[in-house]
Amino acid sequence: MKVLIVDDSTATRLILAGMFRDMGCDVLEAENGEEALKCIDSGEVHLAIVDWNMPVMDGLELVNEVRQREECKDIKIIMVTTETDIDKVGKAIDAGANEYIMKPFTKDMVLDKMRLIGIQI
């Protein structure tokens, strides 16, 4: 399974990338939405873990962009962000994110949410 991690924090990317590699996934990393789109264009991403606040193109814009592309409709998206406002959560889901985790997160949280959207590893 190919997982794309989109976060401008190197530390967060490191943690998430390590976690998914341990589970045997192929991991791609991007620092912002624009880079993420390039990764998505370059090949089969199954799951994207997306931060909200990033320079250049933020997470919400990215989700909107991805959901407008017919060929990307099967990509599962989990937002992992410090935004905890209920309206913001609603916005991300309306835009087409499949799940939402409020930072700080744990591995169990990510695994539980993956299971909820039908990804078993």
Next chain:
Amino acid sequence: MEIITLDNFRFVADLLHQKTGIVLSDEKVYFVETRLSDLLRNEGIGSIEELIETIRRGRDAALEKKVLESLTTNETYFFRDVAPFEALRKVVLPDIIQRRQGERRICIWSLACATGQEAYSIAMVIREHFPQLASWDLKIIGADYSREVLEKAKSGTYSQFEVNRGLPVSYLLKYFIKEGDRWLLKDSVRTLTEFVEFNLLDSRYSLPTPDIVFLRNVMIYFDLETKKKILANVKNTMRRDGYLFLGTAETTLNIDNSLERHVFEDNCACYRIGQ
């Protein structure tokens, strides 16, 4: 941290076993020291020696209860293991609804409910998928030995950490409101539930007769005799055509072989009284 003598440890372990059924092996000394040290701080008591001395004198029932509560493990989360809630939605509730068309009454137990996430998960499934039950007499009863966890369950209020675990975001948006940094369940869900203090060791279960019982992740703490007693009690109290869910690591095998195991998707099992 405070140190406990072996003698005092064994005293506490015996008391815990006698009152709750929980078995603490001798390796659990460190666990007991940690939990009791926290309790000392909260209660303003000087040392474990002093605490145990008070309990041994047997005059402070409230303190004794707090000691025993502090030694329970209360970990739980929304939609734990997912599969039982899927089985509930797809098979168990539709069947029970069919069987109860006449009485229009359903009672579900969440035994050893800890801080209530299991009971509320069931309530959310019902609100989400069974609107026809709105006019039925329906109760989900969460029951636990520990008063502390029950207080929290009753409040229906959870931290960000807790709503992050296992709860589908669509349910968070639909059934919770945010108050400061806490998440509060809406009344539409809360009114389906009721939380009561209850001991699984009681010789008779004085709760309303259940159609469905969740008894998950608590039997693992008990010895065989206790498990037998509890399963017999549950069996005697639940409706003959009811359903019993145990935790993923728990079975009735070698405890009560008369219960029939039914396996659903994802290897999720539930138990029924042989018809």
